[in-house]
Amino acid sequence: MIPSRLKVGDKIGIISPSAPITDDLKEQYKNGIKFLEELEFEIILGKYIFSTSLGISASPKKKAEDISNMFKDISIKAIICSQGGLNANSCLPYLNWDIIKQNPKIFLGISDITALLNPIFQYTGLVTFHGNDLIFGFGNNPSDYDKQEFINCLVEGRIGKIPSNGERTSIREGTVTGKLLGGNLHSLLRLAGTPYFPDFRESILFLEAMDISPVFCDAFFNQLKQIGIFDQIKGVIIGYIYGLQEQIPENIQMEEILFRVTEEYDFPILKVNDFGHNCSNTILPIGCSIELNTRKKEISIIEQYVK
Template identity: 30%
Template sequence: MEHGMIRPPQLKAGDTVGITAPASCGDREGILRASAVLERLGLKVRIGETLSLKHGYLAGEDEVRAAELNAMFADDEIRAVFCARGGYGSGRIAPLLDYEAIRANPKIFWGYSDITFLHAAIGRRAGLITFHGAMLVCLAEGEPHPVTLEGFGQLFEPKLLRVGREDAPLAALVGGTAYGRLAGGNLTLLASTLGTPYEIDTRGRIVLLEDIGEEPYRLDRMLNQLQQAGKLSAAAGFLIGDFRDCGPVKRRESFTAAEVIAHYIRAAGRPALSGLPIGHSVPHFAVPLGALLKVDGDEGTAQWLEPGVRP
């Protein structure tokens, strides 16, 4: 393992897991129904108070949301922390988290979208492998897709994940082979980390990108910012996830989202696969951020070389 990278312990039947809302407030009743999915996996669920709180568009004040997340990491009975939903607000609590305590009490941390900011912060400050996976609000929308459910299996035993063209319509934006630890997530949130103490580190990393509801010119702006900050050229390779509802609305004359992404990724010249069902998609392929993987643009495969959890 690279110095500082920590794999959390795997889950087992009977373990207690916590559900917290570090960003926006959500549908408490829907999330409670969705928690039954975790219970079917043999887990005991503890619901955080933030699921009942509202402070503008946030699930309680910053200090309250941060305190609950800190408390869940410090509680020896809680073996994993699942985020209820994204929305907005994760970045506001990053300065309030106890990264030394998180590092000393490594456990599974799971979420995506706005939670990307916390993935970047925890990965950089605590060195913990975290999980980019479907949140409880996603599981509340009906019976989850089998592939989405299958993603939770990697939390119960060390698994070497693999995705290929037989699993998804993958396309190579750039051929070749790259090795590196996975970093990234939601493009909007990655751009928002720049210039902060939690700035995404892409050096020698395979960078995951996904987003939702951003017009092509906005994607262009954010990718241009990452490019000029040296974040794209520093990467070893790229995984391009789902860019849902990212068509032009305001501007009649426009590139497509795919054209914008291809422009910047090809300019970076690093092996890159697009078309992965990662992000605001159904199904949602869950992946361990910080774990080592190989991307083969020629074969059209992404193969993890180490699991996200330890026995």
């Protein structure tokens, strides 16, 4: 199931299903709103985007209520998350999957929103979108690449090769096709052992992380291996790893650790800089079929994801 593409003048809803918008982020919040308004979209705010409970965020039920209300409102054509955080998974038991299924629309976020993007696709079949959030993406000096990818993907519905945003490196060669699943490594693993963990069979897994050390990379990849994920997937795309490849470039990198942990497998691995924290982001349609060609260092979307 795919949502309708955005058109000039459409309403976009803003929600905070993970961390709330706090006073120190108000300037970036305003910048993000301005970015979208300059593209001629109308902004509708969720009821609980600034709310906190126990000093962390709105309650799980209130966050789920905001999500349901945005999907139910037929005038709203897309939902963009304000930012990531750590506890988006808390609202999963309270989501109304039927409301989402009956009102398909663009749902966009990054980082901890991984914990919503994948389950929404898993439970409803609705393709969701991994890409810039309001505050740290559109509100934090978005690049021309950010703006063009937003338009190319969510307005024009581009199919074909995803343009590179920097160097790409083939770690293990091969060409495969599969449905795209993944996102932030920490947030994805918070779903392991729950009913919300994705079905990775015949998928291409994309991963990014922030402030992660080599030893944690090794531990997390071994966890994925031990729960059988590497037996199911067809390939891996590693994004920009802020805090490891930028701050500690002399350390072994995430893709090198993945290559070692998966030495008995033959699935292709590609390292890119097209998505992640503190970088420009393409928009990746979760649940959509893509082709990964690591010899040519190409990622291609091969089916429609907006109508």
